[in-house]
Amino acid sequence: MxxxxxxxxxxxxxxxxxxxxxxxxxxxxxxxxxxxxxxxxxxxxxxxxxxxxxxxxxxxxxxxxxxxxxxxxxxxxxxxxxxxxxxxxxxxxxxxxxPLEKIVEIYKKAKSVRYTCVRETLNITFKTFNELLKIPHFLTLDRFDISNIPDELDIELFYNFMKENKETKFHLRFFIQNNIAYKNRLESIIDEIIATKNFSYKPPVIICHGIPNRKMNKLQRISRKH
Known part of the structure; x- marks a missing residue:
């Protein structure tokens, strides 16, 4: 239409x-x-x-x-x-x-969710990922692709869950302006994943302006192979 x-x-x-x-x-x-x-x-x-x-x-x-x-x-x-x-x-x-988690919750048959945030709406908060983990079908998605992610998302909780989850391919695109510490943590997560030899999970794609392209590109290549 x-x-x-x-x-x-x-x-x-x-x-x-x-x-x-x-x-x-x-x-x-x-x-x-x-x-x-x-x-x-x-x-x-x-x-x-x-x-x-x-x-x-x-x-x-x-x-x-x-x-x-x-x-x-x-x-x-x-x-x-x-x-x-x-x-x-x-x-x-x-x-x-x-909130984002309430949107995901109603799609009980979803296998793939792609969501691009509207920056002004602030429907992602620090508790968003914790609330997503309470949704049974979120835990079994084939793919979860989210763009314009603010630095409110609990990145540590996500990283810990991602390493335990064997079902979902994550594609995360962040919009981070002034939070240098958050951006540095994202880069260190990318470094940790790149350094991993054997994966028991599906490596994610992580994109954020300010992180060297060579690292993000290498992570994408690793993600495609797994």
């Missing part, structure tokens, strides 16, 4: 649909994604479309630059196996921003 038209794919062919002229409600299966969302109005396009649905069975949900309610996200969550939220702001009914 985009700001001007909706499309559906039938027998691998994309066809335009005019939702304004269709009286019956939609049942969406397989994939739901949105593109071209830049203006303020476009950020609400999904919320405007959800009332036109009577059922949602998507397995792949990819949203970008949307503002939606927690209940709307819950409506889309039932059978999702692949979740990608890029710069998506999720709010409770009272306008409070929904």
């Amino acid at each position: 985009d700001d001007k038209k909706w499309k559906t794919r039938i027998n691998k062919v994309w066809k335009n649909i005019d939702s304004k002229n269709i009286l019956s409600k939609f049942w969406i299966t397989d994939n739901l994604l949105n593109v071209k969302t830049n203006s303020a109005d476009e950020k609400l396009v999904l919320s405007l479309f959800i009332p036109k649905l009577y059922k949602c069975d998507v397995k792949c949900l990819e949203l970008k630059n949307q503002i939606i309610s927690f209940n709307e996200l819950l409506f889309l969550s039932l059978n999702v196996e692949y979740l990608s939220l890029n710069q998506v702001i999720v709010k409770y009914g009272d306008g409070v921003i929904v």
